[in-house]
Amino acid sequence: MxxxxxxxxxxxxxxxxxxxxxxxxxxxxxxxxxxxxxxxxxxxxxxxxxxxxxxxxxxxxxxxxxxxxxxxxxxxxxxxxxxxxxxxxxxxxxxxxxxxxxxxxxxxxxxxxxxxxxxxxxxxxxxxxxxxxxxxxxxxxxxxxxxxxxxxxxxxxxxxxxxxxxxxxxAAGTAHPVETVWAPPHRPVAPPHGTRVDPALLSHVAHVVRRALAERDGDVLCFLPGAGEIARVAGMLAGEGVEVLQVHGQAPARVQDAVLSPGAGRRVVLATSVAESSLTVPGVRVVVDSGLAREPRTDHARGLGSLVTVRVSRASADQRAGRAGREAPGTVYRCWSPAEHERLADHARPEIAVADLTGFALQAACWGVPDARGLALLDPPPPAALSAALRTLHVLGALEPAAAGSPARTGGGAPAPDGEGTAAGRETEALALGRVTGRGRRMALAGVHPRLARALIDLGPAAAEVVALLSEQLPRQASDDLVEVWRSARRGGDGFAARWRQEVRRLARAATPPADVTTRAGGAVPAGGAVPGLGRGAGQPDEALAGTVVALAFPERVARRRGGGFLMASGTEARPAGGSRLASATWLAVAVADRPTGSATARVRQAVEIDEEIARLAVPVTTEEEVGWRVPPGGRRGDVSARLVERLGAIELSSTPLDDVDVRPALLAGLRAEGVLTWTKEALAVRDRLAFCHRALGDPWPPVAGWHDLLELAGHWLEPELSRARRRADLEVVDVAAALRRLVPWSERLDAVAPERVEVPSGSRVRVDYSGEQPVLAVKLQELFGWQETPRIAGVPLLVHLLSPAGRPVAVTGDLASFWRDGYRSVRAELRGRYPRHPWPEDPLTAAPTRHTNRRT
Structure with a gap:
């Protein structure tokens, strides 16, 4: 043309x-x-x-x-x-x-x-x-x-x-009219969960395609969320007498060419969102829309990415429907109801809001704006996602460490420095966040994710075959053993193998080191940088090379077997599929993993068995003294842990006990986390009395009502015990009541200010309960005869709980005089017949108090 x-x-x-x-x-x-x-x-x-x-x-x-x-x-x-x-x-x-x-x-x-x-x-x-x-x-x-x-x-x-x-x-369109046919399933189907789509919905979509073929002329374009769903629906349509084409991002070029050319007979084109716009599929008069699409999601805390199935937006649904009216009037069959359509989002979320931003951050860093401030973007990158991306680039060696005294900023919000937007201002920004390294620039130009580019550059052309595997979405039926996938690609003659070989040639050229780098052990490394070398591997050379590539690209996913699964260097647990050969490995380098919705455990999609040497090559091993309060895996009770620990990320390689170290911080951590101390009734009573003194009198009485208050004062009341203790058991035997008495101010006496017991008219010494806002004296009514005024402690009147001869409350008062005057008669009338052996005088103020019954007559 x-x-x-x-x-x-x-x-x-x-x-x-x-x-x-x-x-x-x-x-x-x-x-x-x-x-x-x-x-x-x-x-x-x-x-x-x-x-x-x-x-x-x-x-x-x-x-x-x-x-x-x-x-x-x-x-x-x-x-x-x-x-x-x-x-x-x-x-x-x-x-x-x-x-x-x-x-x-x-x-x-x-x-x-x-x-x-x-x-x-x-x-x-x-x-x-x-x-x-x-x-x-x-x-x-x-x-x-x-x-x-x-x-x-x-x-x-x-x-x-x-x-x-x-x-x-x-431009005004002359798009042909498109009739909408609502075709929801007859029975409810489960909503998409992660990447899972209810088979009942796929069966319904295939039924709607057959219906469209029977009711309308022309080719049918059917939208499905992914290649797996396309393959399943294609299987259901076998034998319908039409040509079925499967179009997705990994479709061979010949299939793409066939879709874009007129067919000899009727066709059904099963496609993902790649067919939403930008191209016209000739002959299409009907669109069948499942209403689903795939979007990326990134778990930045765990370093895991995945695709999830979501409902399309109304804008996307309109785009899909428009495919039917490109060349003539058409029809769209929507596999949902009008009410569901009204609940769809207006637009899909932009990719910058949901995707892994490591590649974006590297591009921005090479452009001179590592935090993306100043870039003309419709939506700014989410700060947490950008921060995670910049941390990854530092780990990969793509960014230099941030300049001393210049804290990194991620995502804006802070005032712009003088000169921002100029060359000098941009240089200042780059220094604050860590300027891109020479290796980082090579990674950006490799045309693959920075993680894969890191392995390609470090290991050289030898890594190109493995990196090429990981740079494309693997076939749906691919094994979880990446070495097996690699060998299959070498043997295969399918479209995936052809694309793989083409990408291998490109990556091998990209991995050839320029003049300013040195090469060792087949790997290209920036001059002056660390030189990674190939380890012995977990078996044959293929395993060693593939494992090293994956471990260097995804160091936080290096994993060691623990229990029935694997613990990754990031601290996340991962599990291979049931029956996988990888489950028996001691070490894995995990290339592809995701975390199913609602699960704390990652799912291993592709991995390579490695040995500890390769793991140590990819992840820095640290040795440090660890003194803390540690709960063993699967346990509930912690204890002091004082060890010299060697770790590979979150993976503990070895530990040696440490003696003669200060364990006070660990003991305090245990107190904060689990309490540990044995609180007897006496200890609780002392705490309540101290708390009452602080409420009633204030300083110099300390606040001890809450556990946080007591921990703040632990250096005062627990000091001798903390100095002697080495483990949990030492704290569990502490006399807490005696220890708490150390908090009594030197100028005061606890028994004088908040006595444990109060003597009542009968001569009994009755315990006072200080656990509430007001001290409580619970005593039998007959023991208080003649007591006209309610006693006070530290100026606070006691709340008197008057008890029946059986010890049950019959009245509560803070004013005894008022009770004797107004309340006693009704209590006497109710109880004298029930307890005839106990005195119930008409005038309680002149009667003799007693804790005994009447003498027998």
């Missing part, structure tokens, strides 16, 4: 306006519904105006499709094709980032078109931020065009305007 042969598509109506605003403003946002030709017509029109155009697409499938339709060049990772028109090239956003890192000025490019920006892929957001920086500092002539299939252009216009608002060009 040449520029003089631009197809008659709706986008042509706005081309003059678009060319004009780009010439005048150097930036524009183009909104156009699916099928209007923005992806293929606009680049050719720009080239026809004498401009050299670079088109960035979010997916490889879209790159190949757009380039094929335009007859232009394209570049994806590991593959480059030269087309007929040299003025237009289509690349993935990942390739665009690589070019920007190599050549910030983008020499030879006049216009960069970021297609499908509404999808909010992290690479696309990052690339746009870098391009805006380039335009503002190096290339004011660079034209930027963001295109979107949605009408919400305001955020992009503000971003591209650089303080103003960039022009928005809107």
């Amino acid at each position: 040449t520029r003089s042969q631009l197809p008659e598509l709706p986008i042509r109506a706005v081309l003059p306006e678009l060319l004009d605003v780009l010439a005048r403003h150097r930036a524009a946002v183009l909104t156009a519904p699916p099928g209007t030709g923005k992806t293929t017509v606009v680049p050719l029109a720009l080239a026809g105006a004498g401009l050299r155009v670079l088109v960035a697409e979010p997916r490889r499938l879209a790159v190949r499709a757009a380039a094929a339709r335009m007859g232009v060049s394209y570049t994806i990772r590991g593959e480059r094709h030269v087309g007929a028109d040299p003025r237009v090239e289509v690349v993935t956003t990942g390739v665009l980032l690589q070019r920007l890192q190599r050549d910030q000025e983008l020499s030879g490019v006049d216009v960069v078109m970021l297609d499908e920006c509404h999808e909010r892929h992290l690479d696309a957001d990052t690339a746009l931020a870098f391009l805006l920086d380039v335009r503002d500092t190096l290339r004011p002539d660079l034209r930027l065009l963001a295109t979107s299939a949605t009408a919400d252009a305001a955020p992009w216009a503000r971003l591209l305007g650089g303080g103003r608002t960039a022009p928005v060009v809107r």
